[in-house]
Every structure is written in C-alpha cells, then in structure tokens.
C-alpha cells in the first residue's frame with residue numbers, strides 16, 4: 001500500500017505557504033505509475049502553485065519503495081530523519097525493521113522477510129540507481145536454484 005502525507009511548504013521564491021501531498025511509501029505493484037515518478041526523479045518534487053511563480057525543488061522526505069514482484073524494498077532516509085532518534089524507533093541495532101513476532105514469522109513463511117531488510121539509500125538518485133540495478137538482475141541474473149552445488153567443496 002502506498003502512503004501519502006500532507007505537508008505544508010513555504011515557497012522560498014514567493015514565500016506563499018501551501019499544502020502538498022508527499023509520498024512516504026510507494027508500492028509499485030499497487031501503483032505502477034509511481035515507479036516512473038521515482039525513475040524520472042519527480043517523486044515528492046514541490047512545484048509552487050502560486051500564479052506567476054514557477055519554483056520547483058525536490059523535498060527531502062523519507063520514502064520507502066516497495067516492489068512486491070521484484071521482492072525488494074529501498075528505503076530513502078531523509079537528512080533530517082537520519083539525525084532524529086525518533087526515526088530509529090522501528091529499527092534494531094543492526095538496522096533491521098522491527099515487526100511484531102507473529103508478523104515476522106508470517107514473513108519468513110511467505111518469503112516476505114526482505115521487507116525487514118530494505119536497502120537503505122541516502123539520495124533519491126541512489127534509489128533510482130538501485131532500482132535500475134535490480135531490473136538488470138531480474139533481466140540477466142540467474143535463478144536462486146541455479147546456485148553452484150557444494151559438491152567437492154571442502155568441509156569446514
């Protein structure tokens with residue numbers, strides 16, 4: 001499920017404060033168009049609605065990118081959040097997302113455990129590159145079942 005949040009933005013150009021909806025979570029299975037927004041670096045870009053003002057700038061908002069088909073998550077951590085202890089409430093000391101015990105068991109069973117270990121990035125550009133990388137893995141990579149067998153490997 002994708003999630004929107006309303007924020008107030010004061011345009012640095014014309015000083016008019018306006019409300020804007022920003023994405024804090026995008027699920028590209030549910031909302032495939034959001035993948036393009038991310039890939040074209042248009043997600044959470046403020047565009048001033050004041051007549052005569054054409055100010056645009058990306059807002060620094062933490063956002064989770066979730067590709068259920070590709071089975072991966074990318075978490076962008078905004079600069080402000082990175083320094084905010086509150087941001088770490090749901091993370092373990094190893095940077096793993098904390099979920100209720102039952103949910104964790106369910107995730108293990110259904111192959112959804114990757115959700116707890118998003119690939120963390122610190123720029124939206126890096127998010128874009130990681131998504132492209134995963135698309136290349138999907139296109140050219142091998143199946144997990146094709147892993148070389150351990151036959152002949154030396155025992156520990």
Ligand SMILES: [Zn+2]
Nearest residue numbers: 011014048053
């Ligand atoms: Zn403006």
